[in-house]
Amino acid sequence: MCRHLAHVGPTPVTLxxxxxxxxxxxxxxxxxxxxxxxxxxxxxxxxxxxxxxxxLLSDSSEDHARTALYRRDxxxxxxxxxxxxxxAVETTALVAAVRSATVGMPVSTAACxxxxxxxxxxxxxxxxxxxxxxxxxxxxxxxxxxxxTLDAATDSALLWALVRARLxxxxxxxxxxxxxxxxxxxxxPGSRLNLLLGDGEQIVATAVDHALSYRTxxxxxxxxASEPLDLDDAWVAVPDGSxxxxxxxxxxxxxxxxxxxx
Ligand code: GLN
Numbered sequence: 497m498c499r500h501l502a503h504v505g506p507t508p509v510t511l512x513x514x515x516x517x518x519x520x521x522x523x524x525x526x527x528x529x530x531x532x533x534x535x536x537x538x539x540x541x542x543x544x545x546x547x548x549x550x551x552l553l554s555d556s557s558e559d560h561a562r563t564a565l566y567r568r569d570x571x572x573x574x575x576x577x578x579x580x581x582x583x584a585v586e587t588t589a590l591v592a593a594v595r596s597a598t599v600g601m602p603v604s605t606a607a608c609x610x611x612x613x614x615x616x617x618x619x620x621x622x623x624x625x626x627x628x629x630x631x632x633x634x635x636x637x638x639x640x641x642x643x644x645t646l647d648a649a650t651d652s653a654l655l656w657a658l659v660r661a662r663l664x665x666x667x668x669x670x671x672x673x674x675x676x677x678x679x680x681x682x683x684x685p686g687s688r689l690n691l692l693l694g695d696g697e698q699i700v701a702t703a704v705d706h707a708l709s710y711r712t713x714x715x716x717x718x719x720x721a722s723e724p725l726d727l728d729d730a731w732v733a734v735p736d737g738s739x740x741x742x743x744x745x746x747x748x749x750x751x752x753x754x755x756x757x758x
Pocket of ligand 1: 498499595596597598601607620621622623624650651652
């Protein structure tokens with residue numbers, strides 16, 4: 497099963513400080529994950545990172561949620577150029593993932609998270625049981641054009657379209673994720689649904705049958721990840737069946753992190 501990570505903070509950090517440098521960085525989780533529940537041994541079917549472009553974030557007259565997206569359908573460890581880029585690029589917020597494709601689903605760049613739309617970045621770690629048949633009724637609630645423009649023929653891409661539909665209908669990000677989890681579990685019981693959504697200013701995430709942890713940093717930043725990036729005591733395991741919402745603080749104000757039952 498895939499591994500994913502999101503970060504939001506008051507000060508820029510390099511992509512490498514989260515994705516490649518820590519002892520159990522996402523890079524290491526791509527070839528040696530330690531808490532893969534429900535199958536899969538490595539996450540070698542591609543990877544992606546979307547990050548917020550700092551200069552535009554600070555200019556409210558511009559699109560405040562301008563992102564850059566880098567995705568590949570190769571293992572992260574084979575992409576020397578990415579490892580180089582990651583050490584040089586800084587951001588205050590990102591969403592990243594390494595993929596282990598569910599059997600029967602395509603291996604392609606477009607199937608790699610994060611998925612992006614309207615300044616938001618989304619990742620799904622898990623599987624929808626009985627895909628695609630169990631999701632036919634939920635898919636039919638989408639506008640035909642949303643189905644015709646799915647990022648990929650995968651459960652994760654459909655979940656993203658369902659989340660987007662709720663956001664477009666005015667739901668806040670936490671309600672949108674919780675609603676999609678509830679509807680999907682009703683349609684496809686036993687699904688594994690760790691969803692992760694960032695907009696540059698906050699992170700919302702669910703833990704449904706997969707590992708998830710978070711930590712806060714002294715400068716007010718928050719990192720959410722499938723597996724802790726190191727052995728620091730600051731990591732907190734998120735209980736199964738939870739919804740997490742996190743906003744960064746400052747060196748003087750702690751971040752706001754809430755974990756509630758779904
Ligand atoms: N089912 C999704 C996919 O195939 C996510 C896979 C995973 O979490 N391993 O893309």
